[in-house]
Amino acid sequence: MLYREAGQFKTTYAEDMAIFPIRQDRIALGILLGIAFVGVPLLATFHIWPFNSEYLLWAILLPFLILALAAIGVNILVGYCGQISLGSGAFMAIGAYSAYKLGTGVHIPLAWFGFAISIPPLPVLPSILLGGLMAAIAGILFGIPSLRIKGLYLAVATLAAQFFFDWVFLRVPWFTNYAPSGSVNAPRLDFFGLAVNTPIERYLLCLIFITVFAVLAKNLVRGNLGRQWMAIRDMDIAAELIGIRPLYAKLTAFAVSSFIIGVAGALWAFVYLGSWEPLAFSIDRSLQLLFMVIIGGLGSIMGSFVGAAFILILPIMLNLIPTQLGVPLSTETITHLEFIIFGSLICYLLIKEPHGFARLISIGKEKLRLWPFPY
Amino acid sequence: MIGLGQFLEVLIGGLMSGVLYSLVALGFVLIFKASGVFNFAQGAMVLLAGLALVRSLDLLVAWGLPLWVAIILGIGFAAVIMAITAWLIERFVIGPLVNQDALTLFMSTIGVTFILEGAAQMIFGSDAYPLRLFPMDAWFLFEDLFPGGILLNKLDVWGGFIAGILVAGLAIFFERTKTGRALRAVADDHLAAQSVGIPISWIWFVVWLAAGLVALVAATVWGTKLGVQFSITFLALKALPVLIIGGLTSIPGAIVGGFIVGAGEKIAEVFLGSYIGGGIEYWFAYVLALVVLLVRPQGLFGERIIERI
Numbered sequence: 001m002l003y004r005e006a007g008q009f010k011t012t013y014a015e016d017m018a019i020f021p022i023r024q025d026r027i028a029l030g031i032l033l034g035i036a037f038v039g040v041p042l043l044a045t046f047h048i049w050p051f052n053s054e055y056l057l058w059a060i061l062l063p064f065l066i067l068a069l070a071a072i073g074v075n076i077l078v079g080y081c082g083q084i085s086l087g088s089g090a091f092m093a094i095g096a097y098s099a100y101k102l103g104t105g106v107h108i109p110l111a112w113f114g115f116a117i118s119i120p121p122l123p124v125l126p127s128i129l130l131g132g133l134m135a136a137i138a139g140i141l142f143g144i145p146s147l148r149i150k151g152l153y154l155a156v157a158t159l160a161a162q163f164f165f166d167w168v169f170l171r172v173p174w175f176t177n178y179a180p181s182g183s184v185n186a187p188r189l190d191f192f193g194l195a196v197n198t199p200i201e202r203y204l205l206c207l208i209f210i211t212v213f214a215v216l217a218k219n220l221v222r223g224n225l226g227r228q229w230m231a232i233r234d235m236d237i238a239a240e241l242i243g244i245r246p247l248y249a250k251l252t253a254f255a256v257s258s259f260i261i262g263v264a265g266a267l268w269a270f271v272y273l274g275s276w277e278p279l280a281f282s283i284d285r286s287l288q289l290l291f292m293v294i295i296g297g298l299g300s301i302m303g304s305f306v307g308a309a310f311i312l313i314l315p316i317m318l319n320l321i322p323t324q325l326g327v328p329l330s331t332e333t334i335t336h337l338e339f340i341i342f343g344s345l346i347c348y349l350l351i352k353e354p355h356g357f358a359r360l361i362s363i364g365k366e367k368l369r370l371w372p373f374p375y
Numbered sequence: 376m377i378g379l380g381q382f383l384e385v386l387i388g389g390l391m392s393g394v395l396y397s398l399v400a401l402g403f404v405l406i407f408k409a410s411g412v413f414n415f416a417q418g419a420m421v422l423l424a425g426l427a428l429v430r431s432l433d434l435l436v437a438w439g440l441p442l443w444v445a446i447i448l449g450i451g452f453a454a455v456i457m458a459i460t461a462w463l464i465e466r467f468v469i470g471p472l473v474n475q476d477a478l479t480l481f482m483s484t485i486g487v488t489f490i491l492e493g494a495a496q497m498i499f500g501s502d503a504y505p506l507r508l509f510p511m512d513a514w515f516l517f518e519d520l521f522p523g524g525i526l527l528n529k530l531d532v533w534g535g536f537i538a539g540i541l542v543a544g545l546a547i548f549f550e551r552t553k554t555g556r557a558l559r560a561v562a563d564d565h566l567a568a569q570s571v572g573i574p575i576s577w578i579w580f581v582v583w584l585a586a587g588l589v590a591l592v593a594a595t596v597w598g599t600k601l602g603v604q605f606s607i608t609f610l611a612l613k614a615l616p617v618l619i620i621g622g623l624t625s626i627p628g629a630i631v632g633g634f635i636v637g638a639g640e641k642i643a644e645v646f647l648g649s650y651i652g653g654g655i656e657y658w659f660a661y662v663l664a665l666v667v668l669l670v671r672p673q674g675l676f677g678e679r680i681i682e683r684i
Contacts (some may be wrong), residue, residue, distance in 0.1 A: 084478060145665060149672045151477060152413045153623075156615045157668055160661035167657050283612070287485060294482050332501060339493025346486035351471045354479045 003368040019218055036207055057199045060313065065206040066268045067306035070302060071292040072210075072217050073260030078290065079298035080221050082233030083146050083255035087158035088261050089291045090165035091135045095262025095282035096269035097175050099131030103187040103270075104177060115298050124189055128266040135262025136255040138165075143254030150236070162283055169278040183277040186270040202271050207265060213260055214349060218301050220256065227254050230299070261289075295349055297358025306357040314342060385645050386638055391531030393637020394538045395600070399614040400621070400629040401541065402586040407623050408433035409562045409582040411477065412469060415484040418611020419491035420587055423460065425594030425603035426499035428453040429506045446508065450591070455589030460491070465580045473565075473575075492608060503604035508595050509533045533595045538630065541592060545585075545626055554581055561574035622677025631675060636660045 003024050004296060010016040020026045040061070044051040051057060052318050074088050105121040122130070142161040145152050169175050176184050189196040189205075196205050220226055226251040231239035240246055269276050296307020318338045329337070353360055399417055406414040431452040435445035468483050509530050535596060549555040560568040561578045569575050597607055617636050621628025639660040673679055 078478075084481075087513040145668055149668050153619060153668060153672065154483060155413075155481075156619050157665050158663070159612070159615060160658065163658040163661050167654060171654055175460075248594075291482070291485075294478070332499060336493040336497035336501070339489045340497070343486045343489030343493065346489065347468050347483050350475075350479055350483045350486065351468070354472075354475055 003365070004373075005369070006265070016221075019222070024293065030165060033211070038205075041200050041204060044203075054199050057203055058318065062199065062203055062206060062272050063268075064308055064312050065203070065210050066264055066272055067289070067292065067307045068208045069206075069213055069267065070261050070264035071296065071304035071308045072214060073257045073264060074289045075293045075296075075298065075301065075304045076217060076221065076260065077253050078228060078293055079300065079303075081229040081250065081257075082150075083143070083253065084151065084155040084290075085140065085158040085257075086155050086283070086286050086290065087161035087165075087356075089281040089283060089285035090162045091139055091258045091261040092265025092268060092285065093165055093169055093278060094138050094258075095128075095131040095135040095265030096276065096281065097131075097169055097184075098126045098134035098262070099266035099270065100174065100184055100186065101129035102130050121187070123191075124187065124270070125191055127187075128263060128270065129168045131266040132263035135265065136259040138256040139261075140251050141259025143251050143258075146250050146254070159283075162286055165283060166278055169281075181277075183275055185275040186273070189270060195269070206267060206271060209263070213263070214301055217256075217260065221301070225252060229235055233299075268357035289323075291346065295346070295356055297356030300356070300358035302361070303356050303358030306361070310357065314345065318342065319342060382642075385641050387527060388531070389638035389641030390634050391528065391535060391637070392641065393617075393633040393635070394531070394535045394630070395593070395596055395633075396610070396617045396636055397630045397633030398534070398538055398541070398589065398596060399610050400617040400633060401538075401545070401626065402589040402593070403546070403614060403618050404621075404624065404626055404629045405586045405589065406582055407618075409558050410469065410579055411480070411487075411562075412484060413477065413481045413609070414586065415481065416464075416487040417493070417586065417590060417614065418563055418608035419488045420457070420590035421493050421594045421597065421610065422603070422605065422607050423495040423609060424453050424457055424587065424591035425506070425598045426495050426504070427456040428591065428594060429504040429598060429603045430499045432506075433504070445609060452654075453594075454588060457591055458584055461580055461583035461587050465576060465582055466641060469577055469579060471585075488608075492605070496605065497656050501605065503602045504598075505602045506595070506598035509599045530596070530599055537592060537596060541589065542630060548585075549626075554578070602636070613660060616660040619664040619674055620667045622674030624678055625674070625676035628674060628676030636663065639663055642651055 005022045008021075008023055010021065011106075015021070020029060040051070040057075044054075045056055047053075070088065070092060070204065073091075074085065077083050077085050102119065102122045103124060106117070106119040108117040110116055138161070142158060145157045149157060173179075176182055189202075193207070196202055221229070226238070228244045229252075231242070231244050232246060232249045232253075237248070238245055265281065269280070273280060292307035293304060293312045294307070295310055296305070297303025315338055318341055319334065322334055322337075349356075390580065399421060402420065403414055403418045406412055406417075428449050432445055432449040435448055436442065440448070464487055468487055469480070472480055472483055518535065541570045547555075557568070557573045557578055560571070560573055560582065561575060565575060568578075593609070593610075594603065597610065601607065613636075617629060617632040619632075620635055621630070621632025640656045640663075643659045
């Protein structure tokens with residue numbers, strides 16, 4: 001009844017091409033943004049339920065926002081351009097470590113040439129964005145094989161990036177500023193003189209980042225470039241025949257995707273972890289991101305959010321349920337049970353809805369449009 | 376200065392450990408050939424088989440059975456476990472997902488990996504268990520030619536021997552038996568195979584069973600070398616570059632790829648590692664695979680990928 005687009009006439013081309021052409025969608029989005037930008041910080045400031053402790057904000061919402069950003073990046077590559085990547089964790093690491101090096105000052109002694117390159121410590125915002133840029137460059141380099149190979153072969157090629165960079169950040173002490181333990185601390189978070197310290201401030205910072213990037217990504221995939229990516233995904237030979245350059249389309253997808261993943265990595269390290277070691281960006285992280293994208297829905301920006309929420313919240317729920325029920329289980333058994341249930345749910349979802357939550361949502365919308373009639 | 380003797384020792388050691396990678400890679404090739412599924416769960420299957428074997432062995436020996444009876448019963452028990460696993464996977468995961476695209480199937484095997492890892496450790500325990508099926512000492516060859524001779528682990532020789540038997544057995548199975556022919560038919564074209572009356576779900580069960588038994592063999596060798604423990608699942612990832620180098624559809628390719636990766640990474644570690652900080656074994660195989668992919672996208676022995684619109 002409520003969700004009906006009858007009577008909403010599009011009179012201009014711009015209206016017809018709007019991101020959310022249906023008024024109800026716009027209203028829902030406005031409410032959602034209002035809650036995210038105003039409601040949550042207000043509730044958290046006054047410690048009203050469910051924000052009486054910082055747990056929800058710190059342990060769920062903050063990682064959710066950052067991983068959703070990374071998932072958008074992965075979705076651009078895997079979902080829109082059809083290039084499978086198992087190296088997303090490495091690109092997050094590149095973003096994080098580049099941002100760290102730029103934030104603490106870069107010094108490259110080039111003894112052979114008789115001079116050294118020194119860059120003074122940059123402020124936080126430029127170093128995060130430049131960290132993303134570094135990840136984009138690495139993404140282009142590791143994307144070059146995609147011109148010759150595809151599918152699962154490419155997945156193994158991106159594994160090379162994952163393991164190579166794991167090793168680099170573990171073994172090359174230059175990246176960690178010669179920290180003896182190999183773990184590094186983020187510089188002070190200072191945005192144009194505003195210090196970002198409390199969980200609420202951190203949450204708002206990530207929220208701003210993800211809103212900006214989600215809008216950018218959504219517009220990118222609607223435009224010329226996004227259509228080239230999708231053409232390459234659907235059938236690359238046919239796309240080439242109608243005049244799309246595979247080199248340009250594939251490498252831009254790698255660059256844009258790695259840039260977003262790199263920024264997410266820098267945020268993950270700076271804002272969420274604070275101090276980290278290479279283990280934070282291992283192959284497990286790559287698989288987790290891939291799961292988010294596939295469960296959420298390939299080729300859907302909104303799906304990235306839903307997938308991130310699902311993959312992140314599911315283990316927490318699985319952890320909570322036995323303690324809530326008071327079942328006496330050893331922590332070891334719970335860990336293994338978590339593995340089993342998680343795996344089964346993944347398989348179940350893939351069998352029931354291979355196109356992810358995004359498809360479920362659009363089916364739901366169709367049903368709502370006709371409600372209360374079945375057709 | 377590194378002498379010829381040391382070089383040979385590293386080379387042989389590398390080749391032999393490469394055989395062990397091939398054992399895991401064989402399981403991948405089997406499933407990929409017959410169903411086009413890129414089976415991420417092979418490492419978890421090795422873990423499951425190893426745990427089932429070593430735990431039942433411990434129990435049977437504790438009951439006072441002679442060792443050889445215990446070994447036969449233990450291997451039988453582990454084989455039954457792998458058969459049940461194969462049936463469950465075919466019935467509940469791969470069967471319902473028939474005709475989905477490769478990425479979905481690949482992700483579902485990652486889901487299977489989680490299930491197998493959790494179940495195996497919950498049922499059989501999650502410690503590291505030593506397995507002693509093969510001799511662990513070493514031979515020293517050519518002691519009159521090189522100072523100190525060349526060290527050769529007996530276990531590695533056993534591994535090579537077993538891999539040889541396995542490949543010969545699989546080759547006969549694929550080429551000579553009726554089921555093997557049906558397998559190749561299914562690999563070629565699911566629909567055509569089904570329409571001439573080949574029962575696809577039975578064939579897939581056989582394939583997963585074969586992969587499970589290969590995993591069991593790999594588990595006996597790896598378990599003797601490292602002990603049966605969780606970290607064995609990471610071997611599966613090492614088998615991926617082996618596959619890429621050898622070609623995803625070729626059984627001899629898996630063996631040769633294993634040789635190349637094993638020898639390459641050992642030699643690189645010993646002769647290059649000291650210059651750039653050690654631990655290159657960790658990524659060398661993958662970068663090697665990347666280079667091979669750039670030159671020969673189908674791998675050394677893979678079938679040429681031809682695409683049409």
